[in-house]
Amino acid sequence: MRSTCQILRLKHSPAVTTKKNVAALRRESYTVDFIKKQIEEFNIGKRHLANMMGEDPETFTQEDIDRAITYLFPSGLFEKRARPIMKHPEEIFPKQRAIQWGEDGRPFHFLFYTGKQSYYSLMHEAYGKVLHVEERQDQLRAKGLFSEKPKTKDPIGSRWLIKEELEEMLVEKLSDQDYAQFIRLLERLSALPCDAAEEEFVGRFRRTVTVQSKKHLIEPLQYDEQGMAFSTGRGKRKTANAEAVVHGHGSGKIEINGVDYLLYFPVTQDREQLMFPFHFLDRLGKHDVTCTVSGGGRSSQAGAIRLAVARALCSFITEDEVEWMRQAGLLTTDPRVRERKKPGQEGARRKFTWKKR
Amino acid sequence: IMLKGMTRLVSRVHKAKHGEQHVGQHYNISIQELKTVFPHGLPPRFVMQVKTFNEACLMVRKPALELLHYLKNTNFAHPAVRYVLYGEKGTGKTLSLCHIIHFCAKQDWLILHIPDAHLWVKNCRDLLQSTYNKQRFDQPLEASVWLKNFKTANERFLSQIKVQDKYVWNKRESTEKGSPLAEVVEQGIMRVRNATDAVGIVLKELKRQSSLGIFRLLVAVDGVNALWGRTTLKREDKSLIAPEELALIYNLRKMVKNDWQGGAIVLTVSQTGSLFKPRKAYLPQELLGKEGFDTLDPFIPILVSNYNPKEFEACIQYYLENSWLQHEKAHTEEGKKELLFLSNRNPGLLERLCAYL
Numbered sequence: 001m002r003s004t005c006q007i008l009r010l011k012h013s014p015a016v017t018t019k020k021n022v023a024a025l026r027r028e029s030y031t032v033d034f035i036k037k038q039i040e041e042f043n044i045g046k047r048h049l050a051n052m053m054g055e056d057p058e059t060f061t062q063e064d065i066d067r068a069i070t071y072l073f074p075s076g077l078f079e080k081r082a083r084p085i086m087k088h089p090e091e092i093f094p095k096q097r098a099i100q101w102g103e104d105g106r107p108f109h110f111l112f113y114t115g116k117q118s119y120y121s122l123m124h125e126a127y128g129k130v131l132h133v134e135e136r137q138d139q140l141r142a143k144g145l146f147s148e149k150p151k152t153k154d155p156i157g158s159r160w161l162i163k164e165e166l167e168e169m170l171v172e173k174l175s176d177q178d179y180a181q182f183i184r185l186l187e188r189l190s191a192l193p194c195d196a197a198e199e200e201f202v203g204r205f206r207r208t209v210t211v212q213s214k215k216h217l218i219e220p221l222q223y224d225e226q227g228m229a230f231s232t233g234r235g236k237r238k239t240a241n242a243e244a245v246v247h248g249h250g251s252g253k254i255e256i257n258g259v260d261y262l263l264y265f266p267v268t269q270d271r272e273q274l275m276f277p278f279h280f281l282d283r284l285g286k287h288d289v290t291c292t293v294s295g296g297g298r299s300s301q302a303g304a305i306r307l308a309v310a311r312a313l314c315s316f317i318t319e320d321e322v323e324w325m326r327q328a329g330l331l332t333t334d335p336r337v338r339e340r341k342k343p344g345q346e347g348a349r350r351k352f353t354w355k356k357r
Numbered sequence: 358i359m360l361k362g363m364t365r366l367v368s369r370v371h372k373a374k375h376g377e378q379h380v381g382q383h384y385n386i387s388i389q390e391l392k393t394v395f396p397h398g399l400p401p402r403f404v405m406q407v408k409t410f411n412e413a414c415l416m417v418r419k420p421a422l423e424l425l426h427y428l429k430n431t432n433f434a435h436p437a438v439r440y441v442l443y444g445e446k447g448t449g450k451t452l453s454l455c456h457i458i459h460f461c462a463k464q465d466w467l468i469l470h471i472p473d474a475h476l477w478v479k480n481c482r483d484l485l486q487s488t489y490n491k492q493r494f495d496q497p498l499e500a501s502v503w504l505k506n507f508k509t510a511n512e513r514f515l516s517q518i519k520v521q522d523k524y525v526w527n528k529r530e531s532t533e534k535g536s537p538l539a540e541v542v543e544q545g546i547m548r549v550r551n552a553t554d555a556v557g558i559v560l561k562e563l564k565r566q567s568s569l570g571i572f573r574l575l576v577a578v579d580g581v582n583a584l585w586g587r588t589t590l591k592r593e594d595k596s597l598i599a600p601e602e603l604a605l606i607y608n609l610r611k612m613v614k615n616d617w618q619g620g621a622i623v624l625t626v627s628q629t630g631s632l633f634k635p636r637k638a639y640l641p642q643e644l645l646g647k648e649g650f651d652t653l654d655p656f657i658p659i660l661v662s663n664y665n666p667k668e669f670e671a672c673i674q675y676y677l678e679n680s681w682l683q684h685e686k687a688h689t690e691e692g693k694k695e696l697l698f699l700s701n702r703n704p705g706l707l708e709r710l711c712a713y714l
Binding site: 252259260261262263266268271272275278279282284285 | 445636637691694695697698699700701703706710
């Protein structure tokens with residue numbers, strides 16, 4: 001009986017047929033050997049790269065690899081993911097599931113026939129933990145040693161995994177309801193007083209969130225000869241570079257490349273751009289600015305000076321106001337640059353006139 | 358007309374009473390006076406403002422006061438002193454000139470006002486070869502327009518002043534010696550071909566006779582740097598004409614030389630209508646060129662600068678009283694600060710900003 005099944009299976013084993021090439025439709029499956037070979041090649045390549053760069057192959061980290069690759073293959077592509085990368089094969093090749101049934105056809109996992117075995121096993125585990133904790137709580141309450149300990153959880157520092165990350169972890173497709181159910185269960189578990197083991201279990205599914213504004217460097221205030229406070233800032237926009245020196249206790253004068261801002265920017269729009277940081281912080285007539293600017297056109301120079309002035313003003317104001325400025329977009333460099341012209345088109349986006357014949 | 362707030366000083370009595378303490382206050386000129394004293398010569402935007410507000414109000418400012426002080430203390434036995442008003446674009450040179458002219462008109466001086474010398478060196482449709490001197494060129498249109506305005510401004514003098522030479526216009530017409538100047542002016546207006554020569558005669562006679570002391574002469578030229586710059590006019594064979602070859606300019610140059618007594622010469626240099634001068638140039642040296650500067654050499658320069666804070670306040674108050682600023686924020690401190698920043702206290706810019714509020 002079993003041998004006939006085997007023979008049947010052998011007959012139905014996938015072979016190269018004479019049908020049309022459906023290789024593109026079929027998901028690529030990498031065998032375990034293939035992945036192993038890739039890992040070996042990667043390690044050898046890492047040692048070669050370290051030798052090339054003149055560094056120690058033993059202590060060559062991934063960051064060093066990235067730096068070396070950007071140095072050896074400089075790329076001007078805007079899309080970071082299109083640039084040349086050299087990473088561990090685990091990160092490059094998508095995770096494949098090993099065949100989950102043995103030679104006799106019996107699946108390894110007891111939940112295989114649910115379809116989403118890892119998901120349901122995870123749910124099972126989590127629920128088991130919940131029951132365990134509740135049981136412990138009941139025991140404590142019965143003994144009378146129960147004490148209400150409030151949970152101290154870091155509300156902002158971390159977040160739950162998102163659905164894509166969970167899918168990646170389980171190597172399985174999930175639906176939105178599944179994901180929501182899972183998160184609800186984890187919330188329930190974390191609400192109960194847990195042991196270290198349970199905390200660790202929950203911790204596997206939380207990721208830290210970096211608070212953006214804390215990345216911004218602290219800006220020191222400098223003092224010049226007369227004892228007046230001033231600070232510098234730099235700004236860039238398109239091709240214009242600006243450097244501004246903002247003095248405290250001024251009268252609202254702005255001097256650009258030695259010329260008054262009224263003469264340098266005859267257009268009202270540019271002067272409004274300069275006014276924006278001061279107006280936002282309600283310090284219109286209180287500071288003096290001296291700045292130099294080069295490159296770009298009239299509008300980009302105005303934008304560059306605005307950024308430089310905003311960055312320089314950060315030294316004079318409180319943390320909250322820095323945060324407000326950041327949210328207003330005064331401290332972000334405008335990433336828009338002129339897009340290159342592509343061949344076969346008239347401009348960056350504009351195509352040639354389409355003629356029907 | 359009721360006194361509107363603290364900023365108004367209704368002094369139709371005598372401008373002679375203007376003193377240091379009146380800086381920043383507006384004074385009124387009635388519309389009838391406007392028509393007689395200024396048939397030409399007010400800047401076009403000011404004319405529009407007069408029409409809108411239905412009244413003409415000039416602000417008393419320091420440069421004008423200084424000039425008035427000098428004029429009050431002139432010694433008419435000495436040769437005429439030259440005053441040059443200079444300053445950046447939009448600071449109020451032309452309006453200061455108008456203030457002076459109004460004062461002198463009130464004091465019964467003869468006003469020789471050329472509204473904009475730049476109009477005579479560009480965009481001239483018809484250039485005739487001069488009848489008087491074959492080398493030079495006539496500009497009948499401009500000359501006749503100017504004669505008309507001159508007549509309106511100085512009616513009462515024209516009958517008093519007598520010509521001291523006989524002038525033959527053509528075979529049939531001539532002006533006898535001793536006839537009033539009004540006849541010459543009439544001749545110029547009616548016979549457009551002889552208008553330029555009529556202008557030349559008027560200038561010559563006035564110069565000669567002001568030294569006699571019958572009347573006091575004020576020569577006011579706006580944009581005097583046109584006399585020594587370049588022209589955009591071309592002859593029929595497309596070769597450029599130098600300013601000396603234009604009869605009007607030639608005679609005017611003789612007028613601003615200080616070889617006569619009994620009056621004063623007030624001049625303005627401006628970049629606005631000038632030809633081939635960079636935008637940022639505002640000093641007399643730059644705008645007049647070497648030749649002009651040497652010719653005008655002993656002169657008193659008077660800098661007209663942007664508003665000081667008091668004047669700025671006064672200007673805003675004036676607009677608010679006439680309900681010209683309709684934005685709600687215009688009354689508040691912040692609104693004023695914004696306007697201050699955007700216009701940097703430049704009167705011309707402030708006017709343009711407020712126009713579109």
